[in-house]
Amino acid sequence: MRIKVFTAPQLHEALAKVRKDMGPEALILDHQQSKDASGKSLWHVHAALDLPTRAPENSPPPPVEPSAQTSEHHARADQTIRRLERLIEGLSNRESASLRESLATHADKIAFDHLSKIGVSSSHAFDLAADFSNRKPTACKSILWGKRINPLQQRHTILFSGPAGCGKSTLIAKIAAHYSMKGIRIALASTDTERMGGLDSIKAYANTLGVSFFPLRKVSDASNMLLQTQTAQLLLIDSQGWSPRRDLGLKRQTCLWDALQCTHRFLVLPANMDEEDGMQLLAHHTAITMTHLAFSKLDETEKPGKIVNWSIAARLPLGFCSFGPEVPEQMGWLTDQALTTLLGKATQESST
Ligand SMILES: Nc1nc2c(ncn2[C@@H]2O[C@H](COP(=O)(O)OP(=O)(O)OP(=O)(O)O)[C@@H](O)[C@H]2O)c(=O)[nH]1
Ligand SMILES: [Mg+2]
Numbered sequence: 001m002r003i004k005v006f007t008a009p010q011l012h013e014a015l016a017k018v019r020k021d022m023g024p025e026a027l028i029l030d031h032q033q034s035k036d037a038s039g040k041s042l043w044h045v046h047a048a049l050d051l052p053t054r055a056p057e058n059s060p061p062p063p064v065e066p067s068a069q070t071s072e073h074h075a076r077a078d079q080t081i082r083r084l085e086r087l088i089e090g091l092s093n094r095e096s097a098s099l100r101e102s103l104a105t106h107a108d109k110i111a112f113d114h115l116s117k118i119g120v121s122s123s124h125a126f127d128l129a130a131d132f133s134n135r136k137p138t139a140c141k142s143i144l145w146g147k148r149i150n151p152l153q154q155r156h157t158i159l160f161s162g163p164a165g166c167g168k169s170t171l172i173a174k175i176a177a178h179y180s181m182k183g184i185r186i187a188l189a190s191t192d193t194e195r196m197g198g199l200d201s202i203k204a205y206a207n208t209l210g211v212s213f214f215p216l217r218k219v220s221d222a223s224n225m226l227l228q229t230q231t232a233q234l235l236l237i238d239s240q241g242w243s244p245r246r247d248l249g250l251k252r253q254t255c256l257w258d259a260l261q262c263t264h265r266f267l268v269l270p271a272n273m274d275e276e277d278g279m280q281l282l283a284h285h286t287a288i289t290m291t292h293l294a295f296s297k298l299d300e301t302e303k304p305g306k307i308v309n310w311s312i313a314a315r316l317p318l319g320f321c322s323f324g325p326e327v328p329e330q331m332g333w334l335t336d337q338a339l340t341t342l343l344g345k346a347t348q349e350s351s352t
Contacts, residue, residue, distance in 0.1 A: 031045045146333075166297075189229075266291075267292070
């Protein structure tokens with residue numbers, strides 16, 4: 001077993017170091033807070049990793065198991081995995097309890113409980129608790145805040161990408177309606193051209209709003225469209241939904257996206273998606289080419305706290321959010337204050 005100590009100013013940073021160095025199998029044994037010479041807080045996390053015993057270099061390969069013994073072997077392996085899972089769950093409960101204990105005030109502990117209940121992971125709940133209990137904009141340094149767009153100052157070309165049905169077209173319609181009411185010149189386009197009906201809703205929104213719309217099937221369509229929309233102050237681009245398991249056609253789409261000279265590329269994550277599935281999506285190489293995160297369907301989850309976990313894991317600045325299907329309402333820009341309000345609202349609703 002390898003045991004190591006990881007040190008960082010924030011607890012979640014130390015935990016991230018553990019995962020980076022030792023991987024997901026690492027066991028957290030203990031964590032402590034101290035101060036460095038300048039009085040700044042430091043966290044020390046003790047982690048352990050069970051290393052497999054290596055066979056001597058020149059030893060013969062292990063004999064192949066007779067098939068009669070194989071199923072018994074698998075059953076034993078399954079039992080061991082379940083035991084380890086229970087052990088890890090127990091350790092993570094202990095970790096969460098000791099994080100809660102190390103909070104300074106009773107109000108912070110109550111805030112920690114609320115945040116955990118609505119899905120914020122315990123290390124992030126620990127970082128947010130004090131601000132949250134004081135209803136202050138969250139000062140958590142690991143969340144990146146995007147700069148609100150201002151098409152009056154500068155033309156923006158914004159791509160929206162994400163899983164099928166996540167609310168891309170609806171969010172585009174909301175943004176288009178919001179800014180066209182302010183007199184901003186808008187154009188819409190879409191790369192969702194190969195799927196039957198892929199263009200329908202965005203085209204209908206363009207008609208309703210009276211703005212021009214361009215289907216983008218190939219790279220030359222992109223350059224044509226850029227020429228024809230030179231006077232638009234805000235160009236919003238819809239795309240075909242994808243998932244880490246089904247990303248057919250993504251290559252063609254990404255070639256088109258690259259030709260569009262986007263100022264922003266938003267990955268839209270629906271807040272009613274399972275947290276683990278969202279993490280897998282964020283790990284996909286297409287997600288890495290995105291510049292911002294947007295959240296949709298915030299009205300459709302009991303656990304909006306997962307967006308904190310996603311934001312910190314993604315390391316992408318936050319921007320638009322949508323909290324209802326209505327166009328043009330129920331959308332906004334996610335700021336530190338808005339996040340505190342959103343998480344607070346969710347806790348009030350879940351406790352009523
Ligand atoms: N409750 C709720 N529903 C939403 C929200 N945003 C979108 N929807 C609904 O979700 C459904 C899918 O929305 P779309 O905008 O078509 O999603 P999409 O990502 O464009 O879907 P595809 O083009 O099929 O990939 C529609 O019924 C929308 O009304 C939201 O914030 N809250
Ligand atoms: Mg769509």
